[in-house]
Amino acid sequence: MVKSCHFHFAQNIWKKIKKYGLTKLILNNDNARRQVVNMMALPLLPPNEVNEAFSNIIESFSELRDKCIKLTDYVLKTYIEEPRYPIDFWSHFDLIRIRPRTNNHVEGYHGQLNSINDSFTFIFQSNTKLTPVAWIRYIQESEESTMSRYEQEQAQQRTTRPRKRRTVNNDLRLTEAKKNDFNGRLDLEDYQATLRSLSYRYMVVLDNDSNSKDDDEYEPKIS
Incomplete structure (x- = not known):
């Protein structure tokens, strides 16, 4: 929930x-x-x-x-x-x-994505030979890592974050x-x-x- x-x-x-x-x-x-x-x-x-x-x-x-x-x-x-x-x-x-009790970790994750998105946008604008593939790959890897940590937390019934x-x-x-x-x-x-x-x-x-x-x-x- x-x-x-x-x-x-x-x-x-x-x-x-x-x-x-x-x-x-x-x-x-x-x-x-x-x-x-x-x-x-x-x-x-x-x-x-x-x-x-x-x-x-x-x-x-x-x-x-x-x-x-x-x-x-x-x-x-x-x-x-x-x-x-x-x-x-x-x-x-x-x-x-x-x-x-807070969603600081969620806000931090969104902030990280926004920051990286800005970086990739700047690179794409500066070098037209690059494609968005790197950005898509990063999102996929990030999603896999997040889901893995979520499943681990569900199994252990505790957060894995320091x-x-x-x-x-x-x-x-x-x-x-x-x-x-x-x-x-x-x-x-x-x-x-x-x-x-x-x-x-x-x-x-x-x-x-x-x-x-x-x-x-x-x-x-x-x-």
Whole structure:
């Protein structure tokens, strides 16, 4: 099943915060900041707990209800209540430790193809004796390599791409939290507290660079 990117989920929320002029309010209000990162963490919750979690977020926003109603309405209509994007599309709970939460690897692959395409275009324009055969051969080899890696990942149920230690450690924390939630050792509030470190890091990334495509360079901000 095709899944949306968790980072882009958070990015969409942050874009709305900027559009509605809420950035300063969110960053300077501890409760508002906590509820925003709870929103960003919705894809990591068990799907059957999303509605309860979002209801708690709206209730916690009560002191800022008039100022934040556009934001909560956007999330409600887009992801929760008769949503534009169904929960099966954006939930990553079942895929924690199995598949990446972001599509940075896909974007990187597309960027590589575009770069090579530009190079081949320049060569063809400079030397009319060359044919597109080299470009076609490269695409074929790239597709074969990608399919081979995909089949290997499916068989091993894990990614074959090198991963940064910080990313691996975050996934271990998420896996442990997921197991504790499943076994009833964590309630919803405690589980959300574990997830917030990742979402706070997303907030740091988005506040500093709205065009960033990689969150791995930023340390979590725990609160």
